[in-house]
Amino acid sequence: MNMANWQTLIHEQLEKDRAQATSLLQEWVQSPSVQGEERSIQESIASRLAEMGLAVDLWVMEGEELLAHPYFVSPRTVFDSSPNVVGVWKGQGGGRSMVLNGHVDVVPAGDRAQWSDDPFSGKVVDGKLYGRGATDMKGGNLSSLLAIQVLQKLGVQLKGDVIFQSVVEEESGGAGTLATILRGYKADAALIPEPTNMKIFPKQQGSMWFRLTVKGRSAHGGTRYEGVSAIEKSLLVVQAVGKLEKERNDRLDDPLYEKLPIPIPINIGVIEGGKWPSSVADLVKLEGRMGVAPGEQMEDAKAEMEAALKQLVEIDPWFAEQPVELEWYGARWVPGAVAEDHPLMEILHNQFTAVTGSRAVVEASPWGTDGGLLTALADTPAIVVGPGVTQVAHYPNEYIELNDVFRCAEIFALTLIEWCGVEEESK
Amino acid sequence: MNMANWQTLIHEQLEKDRAQATSLLQEWVQSPSVQGEERSIQESIASRLAEMGLAVDLWVMEGEELLAHPYFVSPRTVFDSSPNVVGVWKGQGGGRSMVLNGHVDVVPAGDRAQWSDDPFSGKVVDGKLYGRGATDMKGGNLSSLLAIQVLQKLGVQLKGDVIFQSVVEEESGGAGTLATILRGYKADAALIPEPTNMKIFPKQQGSMWFRLTVKGRSAHGGTRYEGVSAIEKSLLVVQAVGKLEKERNDRLDDPLYEKLPIPIPINIGVIEGGKWPSSVADLVKLEGRMGVAPGEQMEDAKAEMEAALKQLVEIDPWFAEQPVELEWYGARWVPGAVAEDHPLMEILHNQFTAVTGSRAVVEASPWGTDGGLLTALADTPAIVVGPGVTQVAHYPNEYIELNDVFRCAEIFALTLIEWCGVEEESK
Numbered sequence: 001m002n003m004a005n006w007q008t009l010i011h012e013q014l015e016k017d018r019a020q021a022t023s024l025l026q027e028w029v030q031s032p033s034v035q036g037e038e039r040s041i042q043e044s045i046a047s048r049l050a051e052m053g054l055a056v057d058l059w060v061m062e063g064e065e066l067l068a069h070p071y072f073v074s075p076r077t078v079f080d081s082s083p084n085v086v087g088v089w090k091g092q093g094g095g096r097s098m099v100l101n102g103h104v105d106v107v108p109a110g111d112r113a114q115w116s117d118d119p120f121s122g123k124v125v126d127g128k129l130y131g132r133g134a135t136d137m138k139g140g141n142l143s144s145l146l147a148i149q150v151l152q153k154l155g156v157q158l159k160g161d162v163i164f165q166s167v168v169e170e171e172s173g174g175a176g177t178l179a180t181i182l183r184g185y186k187a188d189a190a191l192i193p194e195p196t197n198m199k200i201f202p203k204q205q206g207s208m209w210f211r212l213t214v215k216g217r218s219a220h221g222g223t224r225y226e227g228v229s230a231i232e233k234s235l236l237v238v239q240a241v242g243k244l245e246k247e248r249n250d251r252l253d254d255p256l257y258e259k260l261p262i263p264i265p266i267n268i269g270v271i272e273g274g275k276w277p278s279s280v281a282d283l284v285k286l287e288g289r290m291g292v293a294p295g296e297q298m299e300d301a302k303a304e305m306e307a308a309l310k311q312l313v314e315i316d317p318w319f320a321e322q323p324v325e326l327e328w329y330g331a332r333w334v335p336g337a338v339a340e341d342h343p344l345m346e347i348l349h350n351q352f353t354a355v356t357g358s359r360a361v362v363e364a365s366p367w368g369t370d371g372g373l374l375t376a377l378a379d380t381p382a383i384v385v386g387p388g389v390t391q392v393a394h395y396p397n398e399y400i401e402l403n404d405v406f407r408c409a410e411i412f413a414l415t416l417i418e419w420c421g422v423e424e425e426s427k
Numbered sequence: 428m429n430m431a432n433w434q435t436l437i438h439e440q441l442e443k444d445r446a447q448a449t450s451l452l453q454e455w456v457q458s459p460s461v462q463g464e465e466r467s468i469q470e471s472i473a474s475r476l477a478e479m480g481l482a483v484d485l486w487v488m489e490g491e492e493l494l495a496h497p498y499f500v501s502p503r504t505v506f507d508s509s510p511n512v513v514g515v516w517k518g519q520g521g522g523r524s525m526v527l528n529g530h531v532d533v534v535p536a537g538d539r540a541q542w543s544d545d546p547f548s549g550k551v552v553d554g555k556l557y558g559r560g561a562t563d564m565k566g567g568n569l570s571s572l573l574a575i576q577v578l579q580k581l582g583v584q585l586k587g588d589v590i591f592q593s594v595v596e597e598e599s600g601g602a603g604t605l606a607t608i609l610r611g612y613k614a615d616a617a618l619i620p621e622p623t624n625m626k627i628f629p630k631q632q633g634s635m636w637f638r639l640t641v642k643g644r645s646a647h648g649g650t651r652y653e654g655v656s657a658i659e660k661s662l663l664v665v666q667a668v669g670k671l672e673k674e675r676n677d678r679l680d681d682p683l684y685e686k687l688p689i690p691i692p693i694n695i696g697v698i699e700g701g702k703w704p705s706s707v708a709d710l711v712k713l714e715g716r717m718g719v720a721p722g723e724q725m726e727d728a729k730a731e732m733e734a735a736l737k738q739l740v741e742i743d744p745w746f747a748e749q750p751v752e753l754e755w756y757g758a759r760w761v762p763g764a765v766a767e768d769h770p771l772m773e774i775l776h777n778q779f780t781a782v783t784g785s786r787a788v789v790e791a792s793p794w795g796t797d798g799g800l801l802t803a804l805a806d807t808p809a810i811v812v813g814p815g816v817t818q819v820a821h822y823p824n825e826y827i828e829l830n831d832v833f834r835c836a837e838i839f840a841l842t843l844i845e846w847c848g849v850e851e852e853s854k
Contacts, residue, residue, distance in 0.1 A: 205649060209704045220821070221694030221716040222632060222793035225687075231698050232669075235662045242659075260652075267648030269708055270701040271658050277636045277696045277757065278716035284698065289648040289705035330704065366649035394647070 003414060007354055010413045013150045014406050021146055022129065022402060026122035028138045029131035033104045038082045038168045041104050045166045048145075049087030052152060054164065057086045061179035069182070071373060073173030073332045084176050085166040086185055089148055095159025095421035099190035099380055100144035100412070101177060101370055103170030106133035107394050114396035128399040135388035139400035140193025140408065141166065143387055147412035160420030163187055170370050173331040177370035178377070186378040189344045189419065192371050193408060195388020195400075198356075200348055202383050203256055203364040204371050205264055206292035206335030210305065211285060212237060213325035214273070218282040227280030228318060230273050234284040236316055237309070237324055241266055241288070244308040248301075252293060256340075256364040263364065264291030266305075294337035294364060302328060333368020338381040344419060348383065351414040355407055360385075430841060434781055437840045440577045441833050448573055449556065449829060453549035455565045456558035460531045465509040465595045468531050472593045475572075476514030479579060481591065484513045488606035496609070498800060500600030500759045511603050512593040513612055516575055522586025522848035526617035526807055527571035527839070528604060528797055530597030533560035534821050541823035555826040562815035566827035567620025567835065568593065570814055574839035587847030590614055597797050600758040604797035605804070613805040616771045616846065618839060619798050622815020625783075625831060627775055629810050630683055630791040631798050632691055633719035633762030637732065638712060639664060640752035641700070645709040654707030655745060657700050661711040663743055664736070664751055668693055668715070671735040675728075679720060683767075683791040690791065691718030693732075721764035721791060729755060760795020765808040771846060775810065778841040782834055787812075 014021075031041040046058040060083050067077055082105070091097065109119030109132045117123055119132045129139070148162055163185055167176030194201075214234045219227025245266040257263035266288060273284025292301045309326055312319040338345070340362070352360040371382035387404035441448075458468040473485040487510050494504055509532070518524070536546030536559045544550055546559045556566070575589055590612055594603030621628075641661045646654025672693040684690035693715060700711025719728045736753055739746040765772070767789070779787040798809030814831035 207649065207705065211704075220794065221692060221696055222634065222718060222795075223687075224692040224694045225689050229695070231665065231695055234698070235665060238658065238662060260650075262652050265648060265651045267651045267705060267707060268656070268658055268701075269648055269704045269706050271661070271708070271711065272699050274695075274697040274714075277638075277714040278634065278694060279696050280694060281696055281698070287701075287704040291649060367647065368649075 003354065006417055007410070007414060009154055010150050010410055013153050014146060014409055017146065017150070018406065021142060022124065025129055025134070025139060025142045025405070026124070028142070029122040029129065029134050030120055032120045033106055033133065034108050035105055035172065036081050038104050042083050042085045042166060046085045049085070049164060052149060054087035054089050058083050061175065065182055066175070066179055069178060071178055071334060071377065072175055074169055074175040075172060079168065082168040084168060084179055086180055087164040089162040089164070091158045091160040091162070091420055092423045093159060096189065096419050097161040097163065097187035098416060098419055099163045099165060099185065099187040099374065100147070101165040101167065101190050101192045101374065101382070102137050102141035102144055103167050103176060103370065104138065104141065105168050105171050106136065107171050110396060116397055124402070127402050129402055130397065130399045132398055134400040135195045135398050136393035137194050137386060137388055139388055139405045140195065140386035143193050143405050143408035143412055146406070146409035147416055150409065150413050151416060156417065157423040158416060158420040159423060161187065162416060162420065167370065173333060174370045174373050177373050181373060181378040186380045190371065190374045190380045190382035191412060191415070192369055192382055192384045193386030194369050194384050195390050195393045196365070196384055196386050197390050198385065198387060198404060198408065199361045199363050200383060200385045201363055201365040202338040202340055202342070202345060203294035204336040204369050204384055205294065205364060205366055206298065206333050206368045206372050207289050208292065208298060208301070208328055208332040209287065209289055209330035211287050211327040211329050214284045214286065215322040216280060216282045219280040221278035221280065224280050230281045230284040233316070233318060234271065234273065234286060236312060237286065238268055240308050240312055241268060244304060248304065254364065256362065260366065264293050266290045292335045294335045296335060298334065334372030334376050335368065336372035336375040336382055338375065338383055342381055344381070344383060347415050347418045348385065348411070351411045351418070354414065355410045430781065433844055434837070434841060436581055437577050437837055440580055441573060441836055444573070444577070445833065448569060449551065452556055452561070452566060452569045452832070455569070456549040456556065456561050457547050459547045460533055460560065461535050462532055462599065463508050465531050469510045469512045469593060473512045476512070476591060479576060481514030481516050485510050488602065492609055493602070493606055496605060498605055498761060498804065499602055501596055501602040502599060506595065509595040511595055511606055513607055514591040516589040516591065518585045518587045518589070518847055519850045520586060523616065523846050524588040524590065524614035525843060525846055526590045526592060526612065526614040526801065527574070528592040528594065528617050528619045528801065528809070529564050529568035529571055530594050530603060530797065531565065531568070532595050532598050533563065534598050537823060543824055551829070554829050556829055557824065557826045559825055561827040562622045562825050563820035564621050564813060564815055566815055566832045567622065567813035570620050570832050570835035570839055571618070573836035574843055577836065577840050578843060583844065584850040585843060585847040586850060588614065589843060589847065594797065600760060601797045601800050604800050608800060608805040613807045617798065617801045617807045617809035618842070619796055619809055619811045620813030620835060621796050621811050622817050622820045623792070623811060623813050624817050625812065625814060625835065626788045626790050627810060627812045628790055628792040629765040629767055629769070629772060630721035631763040631796050631811055632721065632791060632793055633725065633760050633795045633799050634716050635719065635725060635728070635755055635759040636714065636716055636757035638714050638754040638756050641711040641713065642749040643707060643709045646707040648705035648707065651707050657708045657711040660743070660745060661698065661700065661713060663739060664713065665695055667735050667739055668695060671731060675731065681791065683789065687793065691720050693717045719762045721762045723762060725761065761799030761803050762795065763799035763802040763809055765802065765810055769808060771808070771810060774842050774845045775812065775838070778838045778845070781841065782837045
């Protein structure tokens with residue numbers, strides 16, 4: 001059977017399943033799986049995978065190997081209420097395997113007043129399904145699940161394994177996916193349907209959080225010249241960080257970044273210092289996020305920040321006496337990069353064009369995903385492409401276009417056929 | 428009797444009273460009269476003034492006239508636990524009157540760990556009396572009280588009235604002294620023994636607190652170019668305020684300010700903005716203190732700040748869209764200025780030289796005092812000079828040199844004789 005025929009069959013089957021699948025996404029969105037509250041949705045997903053005949057693994061991640069791992073980042077160390085789920089659809093052998101990875105943790109709904117409806121309503125209006133997590137990324141997860149389900153319904157037997165991963169902790173830096181890797185799950189490639197507006201992101205920007213402590217010396221505001229203002233010194237630090245950002249971006253020549261004003265930004269998001277209007281501030285804390293280029297080692301990026309801060313003494317000798325303290329803390333996402341001529345890229349492009357009638361846009365993501373971990377640690381090249389709406393992720397009135405969920409499912413199903421291969425008898 | 432004879436008598440009497448006076452200062456320091464806790468010391472001072480035969484007025488300030496007064500500044504509006512005290516030593520008539528003003532409120536002791544001893548110990552070691560308030564300004568208040576007492580003991584009858592004022596709320600902007608003025612107390616001149624290291628401050632810097640709100644526009648840190656960083660905009664605001672400070676100080680030509688690097692500083696003491704390292708900060712709050720020159724109208728200083736912030740649009744059009752918000756809040760001290768050829772200056776100089784053997788240093792204070800209110804509102808020219816140690820005011824291990832307390836008392840007593848005049852029979 002040729003791919004065009006597969007496409008017709010898959011499309012028709014997905015149309016038949018549309019109402020039921022939409023209900024399932026509503027159910028998922030109505031389960032408010034914010035950090036620490038993921039057990040309910042994960043158990044329900046595990047049951048469904050079991051019903052579909054997959055080999056299901058639901059477990060609570062723990063242990064020294066995980067917690068002491070250099071890539072482990074989480075605000076917590078106990079995950080009892082947040083199990084991971086993996087379901088393996090075993091292939092017949094002789095084909096390439098594929099991970100379909102997605103996270104079920106969602107960011108908090110935030111200020112209820114900014115939502116037009118209940119943040120976890122799952123309401124469908126004009127083809128859009130609303131609610132926290134609809135776009136980031138339960139809609140994408142549904143595309144993955146439907147891709148498997150539709151192939152099963154059509155009696156397809158793939159040669160390679162398909163490993164469906166429903167992970168936790170992506171929003172905090174990827175401990176869930178790290179745990180799947182440490183548990184041994186890997187494949188020849190991975191797809192992650194994060195909300196990309198159906199753009200293909202073979203490369204993903206990594207990022208790490210940092211904290212800078214800038215010191216001054218206190219004095220009365222009326223004799224402020226007797227002190228050293230940590231606020232004034234912070235201006236120099238912010239400028240130095242800006243200079244480093246420019247240097248790092250100027251030397252990037254990846255054409256994927258051509259359209260981005262600042263491909264790997266360094267954002268200082270928090271400033272806080274001083275305690276009294278009429279005292280000279282003796283301490284300022286700056287917190288920010290440093291973008292890491294695909295292919296760049298995080299340690300190298302760290303070293304550049306360290307060097308930039310050391311150079312401050314050339315601008316102001318005060319920094320010799322009181323060097324800026326640098327701390328890497330909180331969240332961290334490993335950058336990811338898959339070559340644009342990777343065979344999966346060609347397959348994706350072809351199926352995208354077949355399904356949508358147009359050529360996919362290829363970009364590098366401006367944020368980190370679990371793809372970096374899969375690529376860097378599990379030798380599983382990961383490509384990020386999904387139906388969610390980038391602009392509404394993490395925002396009030398988050399929604400997803402249902403049409404895109406089903407188009408993505410269609411593309412993924414066709415991609416699985418091409419990537420994993422199909423047993424002759426099932427054709 | 429000539430002044431030299433008076434000096435001998437006064438000096439000898441003060442020596443006799445030294446032990447008792449030192450105990451009294453210990454008692455005062457041991458009464459921790461932080462804001463809201465001044466009743467105990469004020470009642471004890473009122474009793475003492477009554478025993479000395481002064482007409483005593485102890486009252487709790489209140490009422491619309493005070494609370495709605497343009498110079499009223501306080502974090503509170505109810506002062507039940509903080510009465511004011513005034514004692515009038517009525518003169519025989521025909522002489523100039525004098526206010527001796529001092530505050531009993533002390534700033535909090537702060538971190539106990541930074542004190543070598545109990546912050547309210549009143550302990551005397553090597554001629555220094557230790558404790559919060561010893562220098563700022565109970566030691567000075569004792570000098571004033573002793574000046575009256577020693578004259579009484581010597582049987583002196585002054586022609587002019589001496590008005591001893593023991594006020595609250597100086598540390599919060601002067602509501603206590605404002606209340607004495609509204610109650611009708613005024614005089615031909617005033618002395619305020621704030622901690623000046625016995626320097627004479629005919630002029631005092633005023634100050635006002637302000638709050639600036641700088642706006643940005645939020646965005647994800649990975650696409651920070653889609654937002655506008657309120658932190659980056661704040662740098663421009665801090666620079667604009669610095670430029671204004673320079674302009675204001677460059678045009679000051681008062682020789683009293685010659686030795687000060689920045690006579691009327693604008694101090695930005697607090698910065699706070701942004702909530703998340705990987706988000707673009709959409710709001711930054713800056714809080715500071717603007718120095719006001721002696722002789723300058725506070726409204727003029729405010730207008731200059733306003734104008735400087737308006738000029739920001741010339742540097743960055745963003746400020747046309749989102750102007751910086753300016754708010755005057757919290758504490759405020761009116762500047763004060765007495766001409767250097769004021770007759771009280773000459774008397775003070777002469778008595779200072781007579782008592783200490785050297786010429787007094789004349790400067791302008793880098794901070795506000797209640798003198799500004801007395802000069803501006805009560806037509807009572809106020810000069811600030813006192814025995815406290817400027818450097819330890821508001822600091823841990825605050826102390827005062829007892830010798831200076833008694834020298835100041837001697838100078839004040841002699842000054843009262845010259846300023847208020849003495850009845851012939853008492854000579």
